Amino acid sequence: MAEEKYLLEVKNLCRHFTSGKGKNKLTVKAVDDVSFAVRPAETFGLVGESGCGKTTTGRTIIRLYDPTDGKVIFDGREISGPMTKELRQYLTDNIAMIFQDPIESLNPRMTIEEIVGEGLAVRGMKDKEEIRKMVHEMLEKVGLTEEHATRYPHEFSGGQRQRVGIARAMIVKPRMIIADEPVSALDVSIQAQVINLLNDLKEEMGLTILFIAHNLSVVKYFSDRIGVMYYGRLVEVANGDDLYAKPLHPYTKALLSAIPEPNPITERTRQRVDYDPERDHDYSEEQPTMVEVEPDHFVYCSPSELKAYRKQLGIAD
Amino acid sequence: MKYIDHNIPEEILNIPAEQFELVERENIKDEKFKTEPIGFFKDAMRRMGKSKPTMISLYIIVAIIIAALIVPLFTGYKYDEQNVSFKNLPPxxxxxxxxxxxxxxxxxxxxxxxxxxxxxxxxxxxxxxxxxxxxxxxxxxxxxxxxxxxxxGVPEDQYHWFGTDYLGRDLMTRLFRGTRISLLIAFFSVITNVIIGVIYGAISGYYGGKVDMLMTHFAEVLDGLPYIVMTILFMILLGPGMFSIILALCVTGWIGTSRLIRAQFYRFKGREYVLAARTLGVKDITLIFRHILPNTVGPLITRAMIAIPGAIFSESFLAYIGLGISPPEPSIGILLADGQNVLLQYPNQTLFPAILISLLMIAFNLFANGLRDALDPSQRGEE
Known part of the structure; x- marks a missing residue:
């Protein structure tokens, strides 16, 4: 990729899970040879069906899982190496995560103030009053009131809880946020609310966001660039508009064709495109690689497919 | 995207974006809650208060504990005061x-x-x-x-509410003093078991993998040791007494608790809020004791409550087979053992300790059940 400055670079990242021993050994390649890069202050969307490895990618970047292979570089520093105290500190100072399930992601035995203030306490802030003040400020920012600080998570609605989760991630002033399906557990009206909040905070704090989701319309609304994952691999990366206007990879086409349309007349006759890797690709002779078809538009394809894609886009070889 | 034939006029289908107006796009602002904040324990206590059997058993337990503390002071006899001429008096x-x-x-x-x-x-x-x-x-x-x-020829004003034993000692004094000792042994052994079990299970469950395997196997080996033999060894080594019994009850007693805690840790350590805390850089020890352990407190308390009558019963059993604390100190088990020698002639000597220990067991078990329901309402009614 170009010598542009990236905030986060993921190079050939692999995360395999194994179970069993000897001949019963099973390896699941949850993330297999994934490479992408995120520019500062950009929102990078990662989409794909359930179980395709989006969440694992996010969690491997923030080191909830250790990578099997490959490199992750954050702002020029490798963060995929052996875990040291100093690296953990660097990681947690710079990257924060927002989780999918608003019920699961808040400890039911802690008050909101404890949950949100924990990041500060971990960073050595001792003054309880100061922590409280900052927690209150943060709660105001996400649309909650001071009074909510003494409450327990079960007293809140899903959207409110997710905003608490956002406050928890934001209070440590990270440079990057990994948002792991932050809205997929919320109902549609609340989704917009939370997404708008994230957008506002992003602009206000100059955040970079890695946005993991399976809802394409949400990703389209929110992301500058989008990566499509299938079965542990990244199959297409492009600018948001490009991806929607001229999808190349058959899986991307299949995904796009699955978006419901808000027009009942056309929705009734919407054509779904199927994707079957066995049928759609012939990799018996040529090995597929990640290729830049046009500037900022990468597709995972074999040389002959590349030719076809180029033709489709009307670019000469 | 293909559009089919329809009767919608063009101008409706192609309304320019500028004509749309946002209905609401202001900052989110939530209202204050009108209710009082209710913590986890407050809520559990409120639920417990609604359950009659739990409250009754709680009262029984409290009454027995208070009786164990004060009755020996007011009977007017001492637990080791012998009067052989007034032996085996009826109540x-x-x-x-x-x-x-x-x-x-x-x-x-x-x-x-x-x-x-x-x-x-x-x-x-x-x-x-x-x-x-x-x-x-x-x-x-x-x-x-x-x-x-x-x-x-007992003096007119001398009363023995529960009678006397084969040495003429007042049974009521001995029974409640014995209850005190039985309860002490039970509480101490349960507290020790819980502390050891929590730490052991937490480490084993949190770290998992090889550490877990080694620790689990060690516990299994320990669990295989015959417990009566160990008790006898402790008695030989340290002499009979409360300490040896507590120790004997602790050698293997914590294993159950550690298994419970280990399972709970496996259940909770992958939860998103634990992961969230990890991404914030929270240390392992804080994760274990601040984030995971409080969520296991329900089963833990329940288990401890069930373990108390178990410990009382074990102590009685040991005393019954002659491995109790040293005389003249009484315990419920010793009183039962003494009483059963003369069960047919003087049934009262067995009856009162038996009633008390049954009451204690039932009350503790009912209370533990109620507590479990209160702490974890989703498991209501499961045995």
């Missing part, structure tokens, strides 16, 4: 004695009818009634119900 309780129960009477069997006249054998006024008259080898024999207190 006599002021007030109730007039109703014909607990009046200090006993039936003496197979007495020569002639001896009833002898004031040395049967002091004046001690005979209440003759229950049975028959002949044995030509001699008239009677079963006679006597006021045993008068029969033995």
């Amino acid at each position: 006599k309780i002021p007030g109730i004695e007039k109703l014909g129960i607990a009046d200090g009477s006993r039936v003496l069997t197979n007495r020569k009818a002639s001896s009833l006249e002898d004031p040395d054998r049967f002091p004046e006024g001690c005979i209440i009634e003759i229950v049975n008259e028959y002949e044995y080898k030509g001699t008239p024999v009677v079963d006679v119900k006597v006021d045993y207190y008068k029969y033995l």
Whole structure:
């Protein structure tokens, strides 16, 4: 990729899970040879069906899982190496995560103030009053009131809880946020609310966001660039508009064709495109690689497919 | 995207974006809650208060504990005060004695009818009634119900509510002092077990993998040791006493707790809020004790509550087979062991400790059940 400055670079990242021993050994390649890069202050969307490895990618970047292979570089520093105290500190100072399930992601035995203030306490802030003040400020920012600080998570609605989760991630002033399906557990009206909040905070704090989701319309609304994952691999990366206007990879086409349309007349006759890797690709002779078809538009394809894609886009070889 | 034929006019289908107006795009602002904040424990206590059996058993437990603390002070006897001439007295309780129960009477069997006249054998006024008259080898024999207190010449104002034992010691004093000791042993052994079990299970469950495997196997090996043999060894090594018994109850007692905690850790350590705390850089020790452990507190308390009657019962069992604390100190088990030697002649010596230990067991079990329901309402009614 170009010598542009990236905030986060993921190079050939692999995360395999194994179970069993000897001949019963099973390896699941949850993330297999994934490479992408995120520019500062950009929102990078990662989409794909359930179980395709989006969440694992996010969690491997923030080191909830250790990578099997490959490199992750954050702002020029490798963060995929052996875990040291100093690296953990660097990681947690710079990257924060927002989780999918608003019920699961808040400890039911802690008050909101404890949950949100924990990041500060971990960073050595001792003054309880100061922590409280900052927690209150943060709660105001996400649309909650001071009074909510003494409450327990079960007293809140899903959207409110997710905003608490956002406050928890934001209070440590990270440079990057990994948002792991932050809205997929919320109902549609609340989704917009939370997404708008994230957008506002992003602009206000100059955040970079890695946005993991399976809802394409949400990703389209929110992301500058989008990566499509299938079965542990990244199959297409492009600018948001490009991806929607001229999808190349058959899986991307299949995904796009699955978006419901808000027009009942056309929705009734919407054509779904199927994707079957066995049928759609012939990799018996040529090995597929990640290729830049046009500037900022990468597709995972074999040389002959590349030719076809180029033709489709009307670019000469 | 293909559009099919429809009757919608073009101008409706192609409304320019500028004509749309946002209905609402202001900052989100939530209202304050109108209710009082309710913490987890407050909520659990409120739920517990609604359950009658739980509250009744709680009252019983509290009453027994208070009785164990104060009754030995007010009986007027000491637990080791012997008076062999007043041994094996039946119960006599002021007030109730007039109703014909607990009046200090006993039936003496197979007495020569002639001896009833002898004031040395049967002091004046001690005979209440003759229950049975028959002949044995030509001699008239009677079963006679006597006021045993008068029969033995016990002073008028001396009452033994539960009677006395084979050394003439007041049973009520001994019973409640014994309860105190049994409860002490139970509480200490359970607290030790919980502490060891929580730490061991937490480490084993949190780290998992090889650490977990080694720790689990070690616990299994320990669990295989025969516990009576170990108790005997402790008795030999440290001499009989409370300490040896507590130690004997602790050697293997914590394993159950550690298994429970380990399972709970496996359940909770992958939860998103734990992951969230990890991404914030929270240390392992904080994760274990601040984030995961409080969520296991429900099953833990329940288990501890169930373990208390278990420990009381184990102590009684050990005392019963002669491995109890050293005399003259009583415990419920020792009283039962002593009582069963004379079960047919003096059933009261077994009856009162048996009632008390049954009450304790039932109350603790019911209370533990209620507590579990209160702490974890989703498991209500499961056994």
